[in-house]
Amino acid sequence: MNFSVFDHQMMAKAIKLAEKGRFTTHPNPNVGCVITQGETIVGHGYHIRAGGPHAEVHALAMAGDKAKGATAYVTLEPCSHYGRTPPCAKGLIDAGVARVICAMQDPNPEVSGNGIAMLKAAGIEVQVGLLEAEAERINRPFLKKMRSGMPWVQLKMAASLDGKTALQNGNSQWITSRLARADVQLYRAQAGAILSTSKTVIDDNASLNVRWDDLAEEVRSIYPDTEHFDADNSGQKLRQPLRVILDRQQQLTQDLRLFNSAGEVLVISGPEQTKADSTIDLPQLLANLASQHNINHIWVEAGATLAASFIEQGLVDELIVYLAPKIMGTDGRGLVNLIGLTEMDQAIELTIEQLTQVGPDIKLVATFKSSR
Amino acid sequence: MNFSVFDHQMMAKAIKLAEKGRFTTHPNPNVGCVITQGETIVGHGYHIRAGGPHAEVHALAMAGDKAKGATAYVTLEPCSHYGRTPPCAKGLIDAGVARVICAMQDPNPEVSGNGIAMLKAAGIEVQVGLLEAEAERINRPFLKKMRSGMPWVQLKMAASLDGKTALQNGNSQWITSRLARADVQLYRAQAGAILSTSKTVIDDNASLNVRWDDLAEEVRSIYPDTEHFDADNSGQKLRQPLRVILDRQQQLTQDLRLFNSAGEVLVISGPEQTKADSTIDLPQLLANLASQHNINHIWVEAGATLAASFIEQGLVDELIVYLAPKIMGTDGRGLVNLIGLTEMDQAIELTIEQLTQVGPDIKLVATFKSSR
Numbered sequence: 192m193n194f195s196v197f198d199h200q201m202m203a204k205a206i207k208l209a210e211k212g213r214f215t216t217h218p219n220p221n222v223g224c225v226i227t228q229g230e231t232i233v234g235h236g237y238h239i240r241a242g243g244p245h246a247e248v249h250a251l252a253m254a255g256d257k258a259k260g261a262t263a264y265v266t267l268e269p270c271s272h273y274g275r276t277p278p279c280a281k282g283l284i285d286a287g288v289a290r291v292i293c294a295m296q297d298p299n300p301e302v303s304g305n306g307i308a309m310l311k312a313a314g315i316e317v318q319v320g321l322l323e324a325e326a327e328r329i330n331r332p333f334l335k336k337m338r339s340g341m342p343w344v345q346l347k348m349a350a351s352l353d354g355k356t357a358l359q360n361g362n363s364q365w366i367t368s369r370l371a372r373a374d375v376q377l378y379r380a381q382a383g384a385i386l387s388t389s390k391t392v393i394d395d396n397a398s399l400n401v402r403w404d405d406l407a408e409e410v411r412s413i414y415p416d417t418e419h420f421d422a423d424n425s426g427q428k429l430r431q432p433l434r435v436i437l438d439r440q441q442q443l444t445q446d447l448r449l450f451n452s453a454g455e456v457l458v459i460s461g462p463e464q465t466k467a468d469s470t471i472d473l474p475q476l477l478a479n480l481a482s483q484h485n486i487n488h489i490w491v492e493a494g495a496t497l498a499a500s501f502i503e504q505g506l507v508d509e510l511i512v513y514l515a516p517k518i519m520g521t522d523g524r525g526l527v528n529l530i531g532l533t534e535m536d537q538a539i540e541l542t543i544e545q546l547t548q549v550g551p552d553i554k555l556v557a558t559f560k561s562s563r
Numbered sequence: 564m565n566f567s568v569f570d571h572q573m574m575a576k577a578i579k580l581a582e583k584g585r586f587t588t589h590p591n592p593n594v595g596c597v598i599t600q601g602e603t604i605v606g607h608g609y610h611i612r613a614g615g616p617h618a619e620v621h622a623l624a625m626a627g628d629k630a631k632g633a634t635a636y637v638t639l640e641p642c643s644h645y646g647r648t649p650p651c652a653k654g655l656i657d658a659g660v661a662r663v664i665c666a667m668q669d670p671n672p673e674v675s676g677n678g679i680a681m682l683k684a685a686g687i688e689v690q691v692g693l694l695e696a697e698a699e700r701i702n703r704p705f706l707k708k709m710r711s712g713m714p715w716v717q718l719k720m721a722a723s724l725d726g727k728t729a730l731q732n733g734n735s736q737w738i739t740s741r742l743a744r745a746d747v748q749l750y751r752a753q754a755g756a757i758l759s760t761s762k763t764v765i766d767d768n769a770s771l772n773v774r775w776d777d778l779a780e781e782v783r784s785i786y787p788d789t790e791h792f793d794a795d796n797s798g799q800k801l802r803q804p805l806r807v808i809l810d811r812q813q814q815l816t817q818d819l820r821l822f823n824s825a826g827e828v829l830v831i832s833g834p835e836q837t838k839a840d841s842t843i844d845l846p847q848l849l850a851n852l853a854s855q856h857n858i859n860h861i862w863v864e865a866g867a868t869l870a871a872s873f874i875e876q877g878l879v880d881e882l883i884v885y886l887a888p889k890i891m892g893t894d895g896r897g898l899v900n901l902i903g904l905t906e907m908d909q910a911i912e913l914t915i916e917q918l919t920q921v922g923p924d925i926k927l928v929a930t931f932k933s934s935r
Contacts, residue, residue, distance in 0.1 A: 350725070350726070351726075351910065352726070352884065352898070352913065353722070353726040353897060353898040353899055354722070354723075354724070354725040354726025354727065354897075354898070355726065358904050358905060358906075358907065359902075359903075359904075359905075360905055362905065362906060362907050363907070364907065365907065366907070495893065502890070512724065514886075516912065516913035516914065516915050516927075516929055517910040517911060517912050517913065518874070518898070518899050518901065518910060518911040518913070519901075519904060519910045520897075520899065520900075520901035520902050520903070520904050520910075521867065521897030521898075521899070521900055521901065521902055522902040522903065522904075523904070525725060525726075525892075525893030526724070526725040526726070526890070526893075527725055527890050527892065527893070528892075528893055529890065529891075529892035529893065530731075530892050530893055530894040531731075531892070531894065532730050532731075532891060532892050532894075532895070533730060533731075533732055533734065534730075534734060535730065535734050535735070535736065535737065535738070538723065538889040538890060538891050538892075539889060539890040540888065540889050541724065541888035541889065541890070542888065542923070543888050543920065543923065543925065546918065546920055546925060548915065548918055551914070551915065553915065553918060553925070553927065555888075555925065557888055
């Protein structure tokens, strides 16, 4: 396949557009579209929120008659099925587009090559694979769920430089800075579900939702537009992730902030979720969240015990760690409840993908080495 | 004071030159000198090693007759006293230099303004204060000792991401990568003394010296020249820091690698160094190392107990922390032996000055907040 520099530029622009929907499209993928006549952009758009028009619809509406004979750059194969909206492949055909370049094929079994086939059958020139890795990256949760049936899991941890999450007496407010906590809001706002435990919810009386006022100005500006907010711009209509709380011993009470804040709550306590040893069956829970609740992206925010379970069972796709430049002492509480290592090669090894400072704190994004 | 862009460029070059001596000049300061005629550099040099010629001597030798009427840029006030070499102020006067720009005054009581006064008395135009902060930075150990009588202390720590320095059974080789350990050699090679404990020396049978073979190629290339090495370039003549080992219970034995490797060893075990509670009096020890052994730069490399003592007594000027991307578990050994914190505001707070990756590991350079 030969793509020109211009082709690359246009697809990069389409990917940038797609990313603008990242707080609002779940469980749909992020998709962007750019339509060109010669080297002029005549239309562009992106999928803003589930239930709303697809990227191609926005771009075609903008292009109008200029779509005839045009080239369309789409970050994901145009859909071929009648869902909440008519198929985008049909829209491109009806508009008279001459050439369609897709970054990647859609693994959704309802599409998966059918969109491309529809376009080709209509005589449109179709090319696939331009900036495919970049297009993969912006839809890791959607793609993982489509391919494996399992959601994509991010585990958040926060500790002092000496790896402590709380003092011996449990005091932990606040280890990390206001800016680090605002960064956490950014991840929550992108997730389909937040997974935590009754202990974390009760200890901190945490609401575990997305709060417009707590989002950094920089994050608010990424929200696609303000049309979805109340007149007072209070963010009451923010898409809230589903809060999934493990509560095996049924300790949650209705007076908690959790139950009196925006967003839905799913409490997991029933025996149907637990294994013979009476622990919660995490892989089964994740699979259920994907299949029954259409969740593709889970943000895990809990204590050292749940973190250890997720890590030991190899359920984490990406680790987000905030380290505050503080020393809390050897009697504080540890980061990950693992014990019993006797050889250094038993240590869990990570690869650091990103290392940055968030205000005074260190932030690192890491993945697990080996098959974990 | 008005300095031109050219003046700034020349002083920056002199500072770069000065830094080339950082592995070899201890206990002397790093000094660089550039001599110009108009906008042409006619001489430059730097102090290579204690006992050898000063920066000005090298630069004047190179300039020869062209020093007459020239401008000399020196990173530190030229010396005025007869030491191992004749005073540089006299050298600049004898060479007929017309103008001398110093980055800063020398706090050494034997100089401290006298060099500048000598130059002025000879009719030379003298200006002081160009790139002073940068000149301060390259001589932090020398300047601290001159001003306070105390050495400048760097504390090295290495741990896993969850703050562990060893497994429960003591296994710790290796937490950090080969590249991180090579980076440690770089710090050792700049220090006047390495301070450690008999426990660390015995546990690892550590030689705690500088090994040419373990220095990264990049570090070797920083060494000022190779004239100081053996014909086989084995580095046998490397300047070795004094190894100061705390051994209150006299556990060191002569068969240890420590006593059979290049460099001198000072064992601290006598009662004259200990306090009433039979712990070693660290501030007194540091003061003695400065006054009796002419040490201005100490690199502390030991375990969690000594680290805690140094930190609690406010004796650390800079903390160098290597964090390996590993999780070692809650039963591993902690980073700093502090206990008993009950409120988050009792945590020891740091400011991160540098955050980088060294191979797979995280490296941070930090200072202590408040008066610690």
